[in-house]
Amino acid sequence: MLCCTRTLALASLRSAHIPVLDFLAPSIILYSQKSRFHSTPSPIEPPANPHAEAIQDEKPPIHHLNKTQSDFLDSALRVNQAGELAAVLIYTAQTPPLIRSHPHLRPLMKHMYDQEAGHFKTFNELIAKHRVRPTAMYPIWHAAATVLGWGTAVMGREAAMACTEAVETEIGGHYNEQIRVLLDWAERCENRGEDLGEHIKTLIKELRRIRDEELEHLDYAVEHDAKEARPYELLTNVIRGGCRTAIWISERV
Structure with missing residues (x-):
């Protein structure tokens, strides 16, 4: 079964006119699978401070002339x-x-x-x-x-x-x-x-x-x-x- 799969993969690559050596086919297939399921995790962002915007928008009170x-x-x-x-x-x-x-x-x-x-x-x-x-x-x-x-x-x-x-x-x-x-x-x-x-x-x-x-x-x-x-x-x-x-x-x- 593995041999048939390998043969089909190579045949598909050759039919697309891509020059691929026989021994590279398993590596290409394996890399494709890894890239699908082992993507680099995104960095964890700290939780947003719900009061940050309010602090930023806070302005000093206006002085009223005496x-x-x-x-x-x-x-x-x-x-x-x-x-x-x-x-x-x-x-x-x-x-x-x-x-x-x-x-x-x-x-x-x-x-x-x-x-x-x-x-x-x-x-x-x-x-x-x-x-x-x-x-x-x-x-x-x-x-x-x-x-x-x-x-x-x-x-x-x-x-x-x-x-x-x-x-x-x-x-x-x-x-x-x-x-x-x-x-x-x-x-x-x-x-x-x-x-x-x-x-x-x-x-x-x-x-x-x-x-x-x-x-x-x-x-x-x-x-x-x-x-x-x-x-x-x-x-x-x-x-x-x-x-x-x-x-x-x-x-x-």
């Missing part, structure tokens, strides 16, 4: 919006007389104006989003910024740039203080295992971007001879004092 923090945020957004409005008005008033005498400054003035207009738009959106009351001093700041811009431009290029240097020095410092406070909130929340929330994280990011652009304007002003203005010390000190006063009032009114 009254002091909410009041700080309201005053910060209010004064920032007012400050960016003033900056837009200053550049609007400075540009015509300045580029009439110094046409090469047109691209620089446009660049700074466009950035300030973008800042103003950002704070308008944030004021609306957080339902913050704008300052009641809008009409006064509107007039004061326009007069400051036009007056320094008439005094000359150096005075106009000194105005930019003074304003951006105060505004840059003011933004730095706001960022410091918000980062302190974030650190305290992290220590408590809380999340400050996406809206505050986004605000910190925006404040950093706007601060950097404001300080860029300060650098432009110094590069264009702001310190050559006469009287430089008197002019910049008066403007910086006015900015600090406007910030203090806008935070409260």
Whole structure:
């Protein structure tokens, strides 16, 4: 019987035109049988942890602002919006007389104006989003910024740039203080295992971007001879004092 089976196997292989030596046939048949019944066992996986997904998805609780923090945020957004409005008005008033005498400054003035207009738009959106009351001093700041811009431009290029240097020095410092406070909130929340929330994280990011652009304007002003203005010390000190006063009032009114 074994001989017949072997003969049939060899005949089948030869009929398929496969050159197989006679003594290999039993080995081929045996290997085929082993491969069917002796496959390599798959590795045993540890039992799934039913709580693993829940642990992975667990997020820290969101911190809710207390009254002091909410009041700080309201005053910060209010004064920032007012400050960016003033900056837009200053550049609007400075540009015509300045580029009439110094046409090469047109691209620089446009660049700074466009950035300030973008800042103003950002704070308008944030004021609306957080339902913050704008300052009641809008009409006064509107007039004061326009007069400051036009007056320094008439005094000359150096005075106009000194105005930019003074304003951006105060505004840059003011933004730095706001960022410091918000980062302190974030650190305290992290220590408590809380999340400050996406809206505050986004605000910190925006404040950093706007601060950097404001300080860029300060650098432009110094590069264009702001310190050559006469009287430089008197002019910049008066403007910086006015900015600090406007910030203090806008935070409260």
